[in-house]
Amino acid sequence: MGARKSTGAERSRLLSVFHSLLAAYGPQRWWPAETPFEVMVGAILTQNTAWTNVERAIARLKGHVPVDAEAIAGLPTESLAELLRPAGYFNVKARRLQRFCAAYLAAGGAEGLSAMETGALRGWLLAVHGVGPETADDILLYAFERPVFVVDAYTRRIFARLGCLRGEEGYEALRRTFEAVLDPDVALFNEYHALIVLHGKGVCRARPSCDACCLRGSCPYPDASGPKARPVRPRLSGPRR
Ligand code: SF4
Numbered sequence: 200m201g202a203r204k205s206t207g208a209e210r211s212r213l214l215s216v217f218h219s220l221l222a223a224y225g226p227q228r229w230w231p232a233e234t235p236f237e238v239m240v241g242a243i244l245t246q247n248t249a250w251t252n253v254e255r256a257i258a259r260l261k262g263h264v265p266v267d268a269e270a271i272a273g274l275p276t277e278s279l280a281e282l283l284r285p286a287g288y289f290n291v292k293a294r295r296l297q298r299f300c301a302a303y304l305a306a307g308g309a310e311g312l313s314a315m316e317t318g319a320l321r322g323w324l325l326a327v328h329g330v331g332p333e334t335a336d337d338i339l340l341y342a343f344e345r346p347v348f349v350v351d352a353y354t355r356r357i358f359a360r361l362g363c364l365r366g367e368e369g370y371e372a373l374r375r376t377f378e379a380v381l382d383p384d385v386a387l388f389n390e391y392h393a394l395i396v397l398h399g400k401g402v403c404r405a406r407p408s409c410d411a412c413c414l415r416g417s418c419p420y421p422d423a424s425g426p427k428a429r430p431v432r433p434r435l436s437g438p439r440r
Contacts, residue, residue: 209380212363216414217387220394223413227393230341235309237266238342242334243296248287255285268308272300295329302327317345332370340392346383349392350374353399360403360420 231250232238237257244253257266259282264270271279280293302323306312312320320343324335332350339345350373359366364373381387402408409415 209363213377213380215417216358216361216363217391217394219413220398221390224394224397226390227397229389229393230337232341234266235342236268236303239299239303239338240266240271240296242337242341243299243329244283244286244292245337246288246292246331246334252285252287256283256289259283259285268300268303272297272304291329298328299330313343317343317347320345321347332374336374340385340388344385346378346385346388348374348377348381348388350377351392351396351399353395353403354392356405357395357399357403357414360407360418361414362419 230238230241231254232241240260241253241257244256260266260271260279263278263282264274274282274297276293276297279297280289283289283292283296286292303312306323307314312323315323317339321335321339324330324338325332330338336347336349339347340349350370354377355364355366355368355373358364364376368376381391398412398414402412403414407420409418409420412418
């Protein structure tokens with residue numbers, strides 16, 4: 200990935216992919232949660248597990264306590280772990296969630312954190328033990344409605360196959376690349392990530408179902424267009440520095 204200035208063609212390409220996905224799947228209206236704090240809980244619990252398991256864990260939690268920082272922090276860790284069992288790694292996740300709740304309360308909760316500028320809030324999230332870049336960005340985008348582009352394995356796979364990325368770029372480089380090419384638009388970033396996840400899970404899987412793909416006509420991946428396959432430009436150039 201170079202450091203040259205991103206182009207209008209790159210922006211058009213990303214928006215074209217977005218609109219194709221949106222037309223194919225419709226708006227997803229993420230995140231599936233009742234409150235911003237529940238988004239944070241879900242983002243922490245979804246690490247290394249399927250979302251259906253997180254839903255089961257959150258349903259069990261809701262059956263016992265309100266999903267808020269005071270209630271979760273006040274539970275005995277063993278009891279919380281038992282409630283979180285469906286999410287996997289439940290002992291680790293119980294400790295991780297309680298550490299997050301303690302930090303959240305110490306920082307003034309939603310009011311204190313909402314007052315922080317996005318870069319500072321991202322730094323705060325990353326300083327909480329167990330919160331990595333993807334989790335932090337899920338929380339920034341879906342709980343705090345900040346224009347941060349969430350990158351995950353599906354993003355990397357789909358856009359590498361589309362010829363937009365090399366695929367081995369680091370997380371921060373990819374995030375900054377998408378943010379440099381697209382306008383800082385919370386609604387766009389919200390839908391785009393949700394559609395990428397849906398497409399990566401259902402169609403552009405490890406073994407892709409190219410015959411069923413709405414992006415097939417512009418995808419140079421070998422299985423996508425058979426003998427007509429050809430590289431698609433532009434590849435994303437990376438953010439301005
Ligand atoms: S055509 Fe195939 S490789 Fe390309 S994005 Fe669609 S599923 Fe993925």
